[in-house]
Amino acid sequence: MPTLSNFLSEFDSKHTRRAYRTDLHRFLREMEMEADAADFAQIDTKEIEAFLGTLKEEGLSTSTIRRRMAAVRRFFDWLVSMGHLSNNPCRAASLTVSASEEKAQSPAVLTKEDLRALQRAADDNTRTGTRDRALVLLIVYGALRRSEVASLHLEDVRPLGRHWVIDLPRRGQVPGGYIKIPERGAEAVQDLVEVYGEETGPLWRSFSNRNWGEQMSPDALYKRVRQLGKKANLENVDIQTLRRSALHLASDAGASLEQIRDHARLQRGTSAVAYTGDTSEASRLQSTAVDFLEIDV
Template identity: 35%
Template structure:
């Protein structure tokens, strides 16, 4: 019996797609698809090509990754993808043994440390890569990209992201703003009530601030709202079969950001690091220190009164410019 007969009804020319489809997480699907395509150098492979892989091929792949400076987390994920892929092929009878589990394959070594802090801001190019790594053809992808865009442009902490409601977005004059709710606020008020009007003289005690939402960022928010199909309530919800409709937790936000970083071959990408990155990009692109401090809510600012629209006209959020399809002009800025 030849190998094509052994795999039965599985498409012999779509092995990678057949394997990836078995994974439940969209993030894992996208990451493993990239990893396998990076190894084989093509989007799909034949049975004969898969059967011809040996341990030296896998070891050379890991070595090339180390030489190119990939993080240990990325190298480990790539090796895991290969091991699981060949395990799957072994069960299907396509290969007799798993070359990725051979003792001759090296253990991925961490790359040498660089001058950049693992908790400091990320470069503009790397940030664009993180955002672009998310596939927005699915509702999950559209949700995840909206989360990243809000963290970057509105300087949201993950505890604030989970509290974003559909009706927290409003117009102030010509500009869209997000009412930001503080974390762990114990109150008898119903969420969404007791909020000041856009022209009010101060912030309600149920809010910790407001942030301008650039038009290109709000388009991502609108896409999520359309997917959820509601006009009020929590914006970011689970789409999994187990928790469908439940609000995302802080841990879920952390994983979404971390997975997007790993998909872009970057390690140690966290919501807090992404928040700092947005503020740094604004500073580097010409925003003033006062604008950035106010946008990041590092200190108390004057109430949103008569000068509110004037401040929104020139906000730090406008200087971030990630996901616009164009690069922001570089400026001289200090470090946060």
């Protein structure tokens, strides 16, 4: 199987190579594969659909999503042309991105009362209700992405010193880390421990007759959050909506850009601005790095 380095060597322009390298490394991190040791024949359309879903959840612009998908598509076209794959899994009709999706990617931010309504929709005394209550609380308190939610195990929610944390596991080349959560979130997980009768293993499990006890997939978790939103009479609620809403509420309550960036696990400080209530230029210029430069001339 040819490697990503082989593909990049096809381009003369260093700028083109850098652009493709950036987008394809992002894709491979999501696939949990090493760039030059990946078995691309194992990647199917469903996995690429999940990657597209992750890009949409991150609130990226339609043009950015199209660019990243185009890079993946061209790379797989190259693999087919080299005779190493019989077809391109990126060519499925389900992988198109329309301009009209841009608004759908950015649903309204939920208020505190909306989140309370969502919690009430999940809050009953059944096994499913216990799981759903923990699901909503951990997404909100941890400002979790879909991939992060799906990766969790019971033992990942634990005490650390005087605090409760989500010990976010490392996924491929994406580092994990500790995410502080309130005691209420930890108590919801402990309730789930009692339901399962186990202290280890997947955090989210199915209670349907067809696949009882099996770990829920990222798609199943995504659909469950949307169902809870409809039950609470809230439109277009998904995991990214809860993540965005939590960070907006934290900002409104006084959290700094640095605190938003750290809690959201954002690589760039400027990305945190999208999760704050005030994104004006005046606010951005209120305090910048240049304020700390004192040079006597």
